[in-house]
Amino acid sequence: MTAATTDLFAFGEERLEELTSARRSPFFAYDLSTARERYRRLRAALPGRVRLAYAVKSNPGLPLLETFAAEGAWFDCASAGEVSAVLAAGGTGSGMVFAGPAKSERDLQAALFAGARVQVDGIEDVARLHVLHTGTEPLRVSVRVNPASGVSEAASIIGGGGPSAFGVDEEELEDFLAQAAAYERVRISGVQVFAASNELDAGRLLANHRTSMAIARKVQELLGRDLDLVDLGGGLGVRYAMSQPSLDVRSLGAGLGRVLDENPWFAGELLLEPGRWLSAPTGVYCARVVRTKVSRGERFVMLEGGINHLLRPLMTGQSFPTLALRPGVGVLGGSGVSAGGRPPLEGGDDVPRAEGGELVPTTLAGPLCTSLDRVGTSDLPTDLRPGDVVVFGQAGAYAYTQAMTHFLSHPAPDQVWVD
Ligand SMILES: Cc1ncc(COP(=O)(O)O)c(C=O)c1O
Structure with missing residues (x-):
């Protein structure tokens, strides 16, 4: 299996797959x-x-x-x-x-x-x-x-x-x-x-x-x-x-x-x-895709977690880098994964690839009943489907404790510490 993550993510592809298959989404994992x-x-x-x-x-x-x-x-x-x-x-x-x-x-x-x-x-x-x-x-x-x-x-x-x-x-x-x-x-x-x-x-x-x-x-x-x-x-x-x-x-x-x-x-x-x-490079946030849609030309991916877990994009206008992961298949691609053929980046594992179709600008929305619940925009593969996981990189800082955890009474995400 090709390890397709970069230094923007704390873990390589195999570890991310292990973590997402063993865990209830959404969760943070730190290395x-x-x-x-x-x-x-x-x-x-x-x-x-x-x-x-x-x-x-x-x-x-x-x-x-x-x-x-x-x-x-x-x-x-x-x-x-x-x-x-x-x-x-x-x-x-x-x-x-x-x-x-x-x-x-x-x-x-x-x-x-x-x-x-x-x-x-x-x-x-x-x-x-x-x-x-x-x-x-x-x-x-x-x-x-x-x-x-x-x-x-x-x-x-x-x-x-x-x-x-x-x-x-x-x-x-x-x-x-x-x-x-x-x-x-x-x-x-x-x-x-x-x-x-x-x-x-x-x-x-x-x-x-x-x-x-x-x-x-x-x-x-x-x-x-x-x-x-x-x-x-x-x-x-x-x-x-x-x-x-x-x-x-x-x-x-x-x-x-x-x-x-x-x-x-x-x-x-x-x-x-x-x-x-x-702390930022020590952590990732992983949330499963619930559904996708195109609304008046804008592509949305709705996730199990939103600004109740990641508030920074709404506050600063800056998105986290992302990659999409399909359990059993691996990394499909994303804004935090370089196009095939580019050399690995500082701390990166291997040459990444995009397998989930063309990357298109996507609005990432959460489960909260407010149109404010946007966790950024990102280039993600077109064929994302329910059950795929979106992994947010650099999520070790200003994430878990900065979010609006109690809003709408969803459970707090788990935190997993790996050494
Ligand atoms: C007093 C003080 N020190 C250190 C920091 C850490 O800043 P940074 O995470 O940008 O390094 C902050 C952040 O707000 C701060 O208020």
């Missing part, structure tokens, strides 16, 4: 060895002074957290629940940062209890931490800054540059630091800037990081003392289409080395908080 390999690859590409914190929100699955904790990763948490999950997985508060534009008392208490480095988003956070912190030494925190300009974002998810719910606006920094100085139990000793998301170009990421370093320098000068941490955020992108390039993490790592050299004033540690880059 922990892919997670380990991604972490090691990124770690190896980065200078030693760059810490790596996995952004839990991208996929908080316990086996994944355990895998990253065993690799020595730090974690970026954004709720009390994420803090508990990381501690349960073997992570520690000394390797944890805590972010969020509207932290509840419970969130702050969980972060403090764990010993995480909190990122303050405004003076209210500083005032509340001043009261909650019980230690004898001042609590070291980072200030999240919303840059005035000079950042670029490939797909607007975080919202770099403009008005934002996140952080302190750069132009307000001086006032903020003057006010924060009155709270002697809290000490600003780090800066966090996160202004871009799903960026595939190392050069653009590095340009943003240079902007962040310039902001950090300004904070250090205004404070009149050394910063110990500059957190450059996440935003390392993965490709959702065959036509997109993969992010070159080696050139990102080399560039960060240069950024450190260019900023000798900074003696602390840099932190990256990637979520998607580490």
